[in-house]
Amino acid sequence: MSVNKPWADPKDGAFKRQVSSFRETISPNHPVFKPANGRYWLYVSLACPWAHRTLITRALKGLTSVIGVSVVHWHMDSKGWKFFPDESQSTSRDLCFEPSGGVKCLPQSHSTKGLTPETYRAGIDGTIDHNYNFKRLSELYYKADPDYAARFTVPVLWDLETKTIVNNESSEIIRIFNSGVFNEFADPSVPSIDLLPKELESEIDEVNGWVYDNINNGVYKAGFAEKQDVYEHEVINIFTHLKKLEEILQNKYVKLVEKYGEQEALSKLFVVGEQLTEADVRLYPTIVRFDPVYVQHFKCNISTIRDGFKMVDLWLRNIYWNYEPFHSTTSFDHIKLHYTRSHTRINPLGITPLGPKPDIGSL
Missing domain, CATH: 3.40.30.10 (Glutaredoxin)
Structure with a gap:
């Protein structure tokens, strides 16, 4: 094609x-x-x-x-x-x-x-x-x-x-x-x-499922939509699930600060559990592209990540700057x-x- x-x-x-x-x-x-x-x-x-x-x-x-x-x-x-x-x-x-x-x-x-x-x-x-x-x-x-x-x-x-x-x-x-x-x-x-530890596998699979359909692939469904109603439905759906992700990370961060203190909390801020997993690896490529490309090119412009999703942005910057493979x-x-x-x-x-x-x- x-x-x-x-x-x-x-x-x-x-x-x-x-x-x-x-x-x-x-x-x-x-x-x-x-x-x-x-x-x-x-x-x-x-x-x-x-x-x-x-x-x-x-x-x-x-x-x-x-x-x-x-x-x-x-x-x-x-x-x-x-x-x-x-x-x-x-x-x-x-x-x-x-x-x-x-x-x-x-x-x-x-x-x-x-x-x-x-x-x-x-x-x-x-x-x-x-x-x-x-x-x-x-x-x-x-x-x-x-x-x-x-x-x-x-x-x-x-x-x-x-x-x-x-x-x-x-x-x-x-x-x-x-x-x-x-x-x-x-x-x-x-x-x-181990990016897929047994004790976290079911939760990773669950998160991967809705992240893929609504965020990873969601930006493409919005960007390549060729009818206004389809585009609007898809872009609203993306931001609904970004808000869900924001809330998950916000709640985790509060508990991590209570448990470990603010200095150590960031080192354990991941999508699933308190370690880097496949869920982070699969989410990262979409989020790191969001502000530079998807906002303008795919018209996902209700908000940027950096301005509208502070915890997602914190997670992204932590992954990018502290983990060399990213x-x-x-x-x-x-x-x-x-x-x-x-x-x-x-x-x-x-x-x-x-x-x-x-x-x-x-x-």
Whole structure:
């Protein structure tokens, strides 16, 4: 599907998200996809919130040297995602990318003046496809399935041994990474963390359910709506659930201050329980994009996070500044440029707003 055609059902004007096609897992008992160091590769966009959660989990679990990564260009056109075209630049060490295929984005923005979808700045706008030197993500999908006939989405978890896609559903990829199947290969200097502890699993699943439908996917349902009544329904629903999230965090923070004192309370302010979990990983990519993109581009402008949801903003700033895997994988340049330059049906002139400033507040 072209990104310049409607993403909404022409009958009711409502956004419909594509269901992921590849849904395998990795485990010692799997007949094909068994854990190994260097066997699997992650294809992502730094702009995409679904891909972002896999990058965060990969870093949190100490897998940056176990599972390689290639990053598509921020611009997506009618043919889908594309890679950096110049193989000679693949070893450039610049803003975001390391020669090993690592990702480390700095919290700063570059001028967008003069940038076009054909701009290729080594180390900033994307990487090559490190494995096959493909020019398009679509080529990877066709390598896995020559008859593939759906959209070419990120993230993609690729198996270098069988040369096929293991999984392209982000919620399942992050559970594969968290499952422990790669623990023996993980970086021992990264503190061990379980993002899905058994005692919190049911609560995490419950929160993930309403956050996904009403906030994660909610911004897309509002932004791609093609009828006024559909848009209004969806945007009101988003803010109803942001208010719910605000109340949850506010009540938790009050109890944490009473229990630990104000200084320690912030270190335990998470969506579920008193530790970082999958619920935080899944919520963060949407909230960090909200003020810079969703407010103006998707017309989610009843309020910004920073002005209307003080506890959500505190949670966001704490996660961003105090947990390196979150801020090192957050590229505000890719986020702003992708949405405003790729969705020409929404923003036909491709003008990228300068604000908000700053992209995220200090802590």
